[in-house]
Amino acid sequence: MLRQVISRPSRTVGSAVRASAQSQILSRPQFYQTPLHAARAIAPQRATARWYSDEPAKDSEAKTNGDEAAKTSAEDLDLATIKKQLEAKDAEARDWKDKYLRSVADFRNLQERTTREMKAARDFAIQKFAKDLVDSVDNFDRALTMVPEEKLKAEEKTEHLQDLVNLYEGLKMTESIMLETLKKHGLERFDPNGESFNPNEHEATFMTPMPDKEHNSVFHTQQKGFKLNGRILRPAKVGVVKNK
Known part of the structure; x- marks a missing residue:
């Protein structure tokens, strides 16, 4: 008896709640008449907070800085290599120029000496x-x-x-x-x-x-x-x- 007495009021309360929910659903636009939308409408709206980690951004920034540093280092290395090659070519050009001038001077000396020797032989x-x-x-x-x-x-x-x-x-x-x-x-x-x-x-x-x-x-x-x-x-x- 006690169980039935107690259960009746709870059934009555449940019936009242369902009736109120149904009236609210019927009073809303036709868009919410489907069972899925009705369930979403009945479900209480909770305020949620989203948390984002800044670790990926830091990793991305570090990676970018690393790439830029690697690129700068590669450019400096290329520049140093080009500079060494240019210096080597410049030294080689000076060497060839010196050899050319010496060859020209030797050839002119040979011409003058040959001319003198020919003149001396003739004289x-x-x-x-x-x-x-x-x-x-x-x-x-x-x-x-x-x-x-x-x-x-x-x-x-x-x-x-x-x-x-x-x-x-x-x-x-x-x-x-x-x-x-x-x-x-x-x-x-x-x-x-x-x-x-x-x-x-x-x-x-x-x-x-x-x-x-x-x-x-x-x-x-x-x-x-x-x-x-x-x-x-x-x-x-x-x-x-x-x-x-």
């Missing part, structure tokens, strides 16, 4: 021949000096004296022609009598004091010298004044 090609020839020229000079000057200037000339004068003039002419021919080929004879002694061109065979002449001057030519294109072929043998 002194007859050097050996000229040395053998100067002895013949000396013989002409000795033959001419053997004729006394007073006989050549004598007013009255006998037949034999006239023959001597003619021979002298013939030898003198032959010597002049020979010297002119040798001069065309660069061979010249020189007589340093009266000049200052030059050890590069003269060979002193003796020295003697002479108060009336300047010290270290040539007063006697024992043998005349020869030059071949400005180079001494044979020095002149001379006597030199020595007053000191």
Whole structure:
């Protein structure tokens, strides 16, 4: 009895609640007439709070910073590599430029040296021949000096004296022609009598004091010298004044 008494009021309350809910559902628009929407409408609305973790954002930011740092490091590495390569190429270019300039200088020196050698070979090609020839020229000079000057200037000339004068003039002419021919080929004879002694061109065979002449001057030519294109072929043998 007690159970039924107690259960009746609870059934009555439940019936009242369901009737009230049904009236509310019927009073709402047609959109909520389905059982699902009715259940959602009956269910109480609760305020919920959503919580979000900031760890993923921090991880994303750290990853971005890491990528940027890696990218910057890679760019710096590439820049350093390019700089080293550029320096190596620059050094190589300087080296090749130096080699080129040296090669050009060597080639020009070779050209100049070859030109000088060719000129020297052309100028002194007859050097050996000229040395053998100067002895013949000396013989002409000795033959001419053997004729006394007073006989050549004598007013009255006998037949034999006239023959001597003619021979002298013939030898003198032959010597002049020979010297002119040798001069065309660069061979010249020189007589340093009266000049200052030059050890590069003269060979002193003796020295003697002479108060009336300047010290270290040539007063006697024992043998005349020869030059071949400005180079001494044979020095002149001379006597030199020595007053000191």
